[in-house]
Amino acid sequence: MSENKTLEELTKYFKDEFKTKIKSIDIKKRATGSKKKETSTIWMKIDKGVFKDAIKHLVDYQYPHLAVVSGNDLGENIELIYHFTVNYGERLREINLHISVELPKSKPEIESICDLIPGALITEREKQEFLGVKIKGIPDNRKLFLPDDWPDEVYPWRRDETGPEKYYKNLHEVNK
């Protein structure tokens, strides 16, 4: 395992490899407590085509900790954000790394990262059933949280016509 990189070295590591395919990198620092110790965060937007290579590049540096994958429905596109952390194991050295990818709603497909990071299985299954994203190469394709008799084309986190509006329930109602 290589030496822990600092924040600037890590940004340079990604920028050198992917150059224009990275759409933006934002760095944020937040200080808390009386002694004002800081924690840094990198928000990175990358192109869908180099997504798998970027993850491989990250695993080559240090095996990251994948916390979760969150998703946004942005109207025309679906945005997936992968929340990683690196440099754990030493006091106050951890760096948060959030990599986000945009997928068009007409073809919401992305490759699975379960061969590189086996712990991503549960969160990828969740994205398939809640946002309607097709994850290619996922080892296990079943539904995770929704019941088995849930209709196929209804995606609870979407904000368009495939959302769960028809399934609203008002349990407070008193039928007189």
Place this chain on the structure above:
Amino acid sequence: MAKGLPKSFKKALWVYHCNSGSCNGCDIEIIAALCPRYDVERFGIKLVGSPRHADALLVTGPVTRQLADKIKRIYEQMPDPKAVICIGNCGNTGDVFYESYNLIGPVNKILPVDVHVIGCPPRPEAIINAVAQAWVKLETLEA
């Protein structure tokens, strides 16, 4: 204890607990009622592992879609006379989850409820009070 309870208890009340999708707050308070601080076992109330031995059913949680028919089946497995106690706000009205797409309804749409206990979660004393009231109902039913 509740009024109207005869001085010599004819039987000890056995209780079966069923979680229909709750956040576990109410469940932990039920177990805390068994522990030495509140100590329900001195009244003879016992938590059993099978609905076929139970007299009263404690239901917690808003009923999710996956568990609605299972609760009904448990109720049918219990022998008469039986009582149903709905613990916590989730089973009564849905609490903060009242609009969710995965919930079937308050428990009294699925089972006939005898005692409602409100609170999020209700204190162990309130739970003991509820079981005692169900006890009175069962005793009067039998007599």
Place this chain on the structure above:
Amino acid sequence: MSSKTTTKTTYHIPVGPIHPALKEPVFFEFEIDGERIVDVDVKLGHVHRGIEWASRKRNPIQILYLAERVCGICSYCHPAAFTLGIEDAANIEVPERAEYLRVIQGELERITSHMLWAGVAAHEIGFDTVLFLTWEMREKIMDLTEFLCGNRVTKGIMTIGGIRRDITKDMIPQITKSLDYLKDNFEKIRHIFLDDKTVKLRSQGVGILTKDEALKLCAVGPTTRASAIKKDVRVDTSYFAYGDLDIDYITPDVLTGEVNGDVYDRIIQRLLEIKQSIELIEQCLDIMPNGDIISEPKIPKLLNQLKKVEGEGVGRHEAPRGEVIHYVKLTGEDAPYTWKVRAPTYNNILPWIPMLKGEQIADIPIVAASTDPCMSCTNRVGIIKDGNKYELKKEEIHRLSVEKTRRLMS
């Protein structure tokens, strides 16, 4: 002798267990050959209440109350992570005294959760007396929680920009009294769990999670620290007042000198964390500065301030079970655009599979409970015996576990 037909019924009993890990229902399916487990399958979703979707109609203060009810046992960590996410997105400054108070409340919750777990683990092995003993001690800490926050379980003490109740000077003797009670009795618990021959026989060498598997499956919390991976959000990053405190990673080799990754190591891990929490609370009470406890006490002003914010934020907190992460996106309306919740148990589900392979049926309760899941097992176990498949219910598995202990004791 039975014929070679496989008959598997689909009769479900949702949760039915008498044991105190009464948490969410989960459906396990095991493939068993003789007494050994060959394969495990987990099915979730019985407690899906659509919380993230419900947040689309609520403003951030209402979401705090929704977040508390995600889990009743860790009812402080979800509002904590959500608040961290909002404060990250909106760049809100929190007063220093509030950060220390937040640490104290978080560590109190950690102590109650670990004592609850200790009772559950003892019950799974078959020692009901230890269950009553640890829960009685836990009641003293619940009294302290009620004294400080007003309620035992859903405390409602976290708010955006600070904390709702202060700890004044006249409350401190009561806190010290409760912590002294814990410190005096800690040796008793340690002796019961770690020096007892039967506990060692049941838990050493059982349910092993190797360091490599814990790393690859992204396990979190005491489960991964007991396998010698140093991941702890309080030590790695600076949030609340943890950056100022003297804190270090705890792994089982602090006590025993070696790490095996089995159930015994996880028991050691949690007992050591109780001790660490008591020390952290005492450190905080010593160095807490004076000052405000909330940055914006008027709620309508706070909500107006949040309405003008556009941005994303992530909040991470070390709950008793592991790392909690919340992601919030604010777009200038009343309700947040997106709110993603990830409880720690969801990362600890996949490690069940390598832990349970090769174990006996009677060890299932203690191995599953050793990761402190915030869900309970709706089990139906499928056995392959002479080509037939049977169904076992949760009570039977618990009975098998207790019987194994009696066999080992005699």
